[in-house]
Amino acid sequence: MTVFIGVPALLGAIFAIGVCGHRPALPSKWVASCDSDFGSSKTAMVLSDASISWSFKHYLDCSNRAIWARWINPAENSTFYVGVGTPPMPRFAALRADALIIGPGLPALSAAAKLLLPAEVLSDPVWNITGIGAIFHRSPQDQSTCGHLGAVMAKASTVKNGRCDFYEPYGATNSWRILDADGNQLPTSGAMYYAAVFLQSDTSGKVGIALGTWAENFMTASNLTSPNCKRSFPDWSEQKEDQGSCLPVLSCPLANPIPRITCTLSTCPRAVVAKACEDTIASSMMCTMGRVCDCSAVIKTNACGTTITSAMGNTDVNAVCAKTCNVTCSATATETTTSQSMNMVCGGDKCPVAAKAWSAGMMPMHSKMAIKYTCDTELDFIRGMIPHHQGAVDMCDILTMDLACTASGDLDGMVALCSHLRIEQTKEIAGMTSWLGSRAVEAKCDGAESGCGNLACPSSKAFMAANAVMHEVMVVRIGCMHEVDFVRQMLPHHAGAIEMCNILERTTQLSDPYLVELCFNITRAQRAELAWMSEWLVSRSQPLSATCQECAHGIPPSQPNAHCEDILPSTSFCHKPGWNCACEFAILEVPCGKTLQTAEYGYFNPTSMCRRSCGLCPADREPLFHQPCNDTEDSPHDHALHDATTGNDADHSLRNATTGAVSHAPRKTLGTFPLQFWLGVATLAMVLKR
Structure with missing residues (x-):
């Protein structure tokens, strides 16, 4: 009997945890791009590897109508994703974003679609390329549900205050998802393809853009495109305060450019936490993992001086609600550094x-x-x-x-x-x-x-x-x-x-x-x-x-050698607690040297993710110390x-x-796999059938 045990669990785990992490497409020092950055196909952001997930943030300030990216298609009929979100602030409520995926082998744009494109996009020189076509995606006006999202994003989004909202676990931020264009097939391997994202109304505004697949790769170094943006973007998601005074939403064209007023925050997040006698629950694991974030609500059911026990660990009410509980102030650890430390x-x-x-x-x-x-x-x-x-x-x-x-x-x-x-x-x-x-x-x-x-x-x-x-x-x-x-x-x-x-x-x-x-x-x-x-x-x-x-x-x-192991357990694919996402089983379905591409999740590559199981590591492990x-x-x-x-x-x-001694704890047998595992089997079967 053929048993899907590695890859189905891998795919099912994604359903369970939501969305994999998008790798930032801008160098670390850049929070966002802006102004004329990536404003045409000629100056498009270059994605070095279109087989993984990418994201970046951009402030449209009326310099250009669209933000462009380009990449080399890694394989015939590969899938590609474009998603757009915006911070959940009232001034962004009317923003809707459309997207074009442009390249060889795609269908010609219809006359109706052309009427919806900005003139600047229609006049871009990309359309002079022979055999070019495009896929057009339009953001729906009604976003009171998450019905416009694809299967992956829908699992990670909910309706909050009448809007489809996505919680990003990596940064503990929320955003309104205004466009979700998944499952686009790019037919020609090795060809250049483009994406253009633009707001339906010609206004300024903030957008976060996700591109690529659902495959996560933060490990490998990559050449990233540096923007020329001169604006400051602390607290991009505006979790702490509204930044409308320096990053407004205005109708274009403008009589005068938007001033490059510096948006600043007075303190780092932990500097706020470190203040004595303040309620710090908003920065605690309780809150950031989707739990209660208000001390007045907490102490109704958990009195001051008690400990809250949960799957997130133990939380001392006095520690996170010091002001509400009238706790006596004391010095923080960073203020009492000893000579030993x-x-x-x-x-x-x-x-x-x-x-x-x-x-x-x-x-x-x-x-x-x-x-x-x-x-x-x-x-x-x-x-x-x-x-x-x-x-x-x-x-x-x-x-x-x-x-x-x-x-x-x-x-x-x-x-x-x-x-x-x-x-x-x-x-x-x-x-x-x-x-x-x-x-x-x-x-x-x-x-x-x-x-x-x-x-x-x-x-x-x-x-x-x-x-x-x-x-x-x-x-x-x-x-x-x-x-x-x-x-x-x-x-x-x-x-x-x-x-x-x-x-x-x-x-x-x-x-x-x-x-x-x-x-x-x-x-x-x-x-x-x-x-x-x-x-x-x-x-x-x-x-x-x-x-x-x-x-x-x-x-x-001397220098140690790098550790060589199966890295599959360190990825989002196997992040769901309880999943036995083991390479020794995954390679039975996807042999070493092969890859599995799915419409939703991009590539599973055992050669890079299962190096030890594929025989690419030395038999003797590196010393632990x-x-x-x-x-x-x-x-x-x-x-x-x-x-x-x-x-x-x-x-x-x-x-x-x-x-290099290693744990000899027994692996789980097939009979001990949870129900979610078998759902993963069904998931893979449906994906492959499509």
Whole structure:
């Protein structure tokens, strides 16, 4: 019997989570384009890879009627998507957008369609190309429902206040979806195609444009088109305030150009959060993940001083509703940086604020993982893993909210990575907290650097050694490229989680079904993200390591090799909790070297997403923790790392870790797949039938 097990789950997962992440088509420093940017087919934005998803933002200020993009069609009869949205602000309520997809082999425009096109678009030189045709999509006037959306966007959008609204999980923003043109087939492989997007009425206005397919790729470096826009666009979605004074909607043509008034925000999002005695619920996970965002509503059912328990984790009402609950103010973590926390990084002379933020941010994880060990291996594992997971979420917050001053910008793919990471880690924190229940014991170790309590058993020794090595390698030299610094710290962080699972499995007869499944998911997901982040650095010609260690005899520290794994679990395709989106099964349906193209989702390419399962990785995995000064004897850092990795503990867990030991938790069998899996099978069958 033929069983769809990898790719159907992959496709079904997209239905379950909504929309994959669109990769920003503008360089990181540009929030949006504007003015005359991309105003004709000759100056169109170039999409370097039309087989994946892209997005960018543009402010039309009457300089041109349309925004243009162009790309090389990757395959015969490939599908292409165009979507348009606008911030849900009253002044944009009347905006409607149309789109043209232009290229060889497409039908000729009808006379009726030509009457609806702006004169500037009709006179563009693109129409002089021999054999050119076009597909025309028109935004409906009635947008009180989401009936004008395709299947993918419809799953992720709802009607709010009489308008079809899309919640973007990567940036935690909302937008009105005014056009959704999916499933366009482009017949000629290797040919140049164009897209033109324009407002039906000749006015100024903000639009967010999505192009390409539903396939996500934030990892590979890409050449992006830089705009010439001179305007400032903080808070593009206007979540905090109306920007009508500097970015108005006006009828064109204009007697005078729209002034380039700078839209500014007084603070970064976390600067608002850090104010003492303020309600910060609007920036909490409760709110950003679609929960209650108003403290007056919260305290009606959850009194001040209580803790709210949910799938998003535990929320202290006093912490997020400090003003409403009349909580006494106290200094924030970033204001009380200790000398010890300042040793968590080195360098950073050109960005002292960033160096201080990374140091202060890592310190809570470092101290909370120094637990009071009990030699109950399962209990100690969970109590150490909870602050470890929270540390990853905190590091993402430092990057996106403290240093970048945005949770919705580009950061060259790090916003998408952090969105995946935050959802997964928060879900697992909630699960581990539930598992603990009443078994939690006092975990504080006053004055202990690495832990205290019962340290005689192999598991306590192994956990302490692993944590010491992880924290040692996480001390990196800050280079002031925030995304790069973040990845270099996150690589050993992820390695630490894998090693903790290895220790759990080697030092106990692991039989608890929850812990078996937890470690299987942690190991698979963290290895995928290790490979994803390694490749992210390599594709940008960045060294994988920037250690603070000084090797003996002036020998420069060595560099690790990139991790090579199946990255499928780190993508949106497999982001739905509970899905076993495993490459070993996916390649049974889509063999290595082949691709699967679907009308809705673009390409599934096992050669790039399933490198280990396709035999493209070395048999021996890279060590989890790289030793940059291996074989030297003079550095105290090297001695500590050597002692940990050679394993003074009974089971030599760290020695096994450096040879690439992997979780042996059993895979789910076919009988354990949820109902959603079989819906995924049906979904693929329908897609292929069409």
